[in-house]
Amino acid sequence: MARSKKRFIAGATCTECKAVDSLMLYSEHGIEHVECVECGFKMDEPKAQGSGSERTFDGVIGVFKPE
Ligand SMILES: [Zn+2]
Numbered sequence: 069m070a071r072s073k074k075r076f077i078a079g080a081t082c083t084e085c086k087a088v089d090s091l092m093l094y095s096e097h098g099i100e101h102v103e104c105v106e107c108g109f110k111m112d113e114p115k116a117q118g119s120g121s122e123r124t125f126d127g128v129i130g131v132f133k134p135e
Contacts, residue, residue, distance in 0.1 A: 077102070084109035
């Protein structure tokens, strides 16, 4: 198999056409790209697709009132 490394991202949804399991991850020059095989939409940052929201709510801390 002389194919370039391409694999589909299971469960990923295309942000353009909303197709599921159509996003293909491939490496080019050491950089990972994502392309939708349905509409041809391309993304340069696959990591932005995941749920990577790491927000800390500082307001939560400090609610406790020592009695
Ligand atoms: Zn698409």
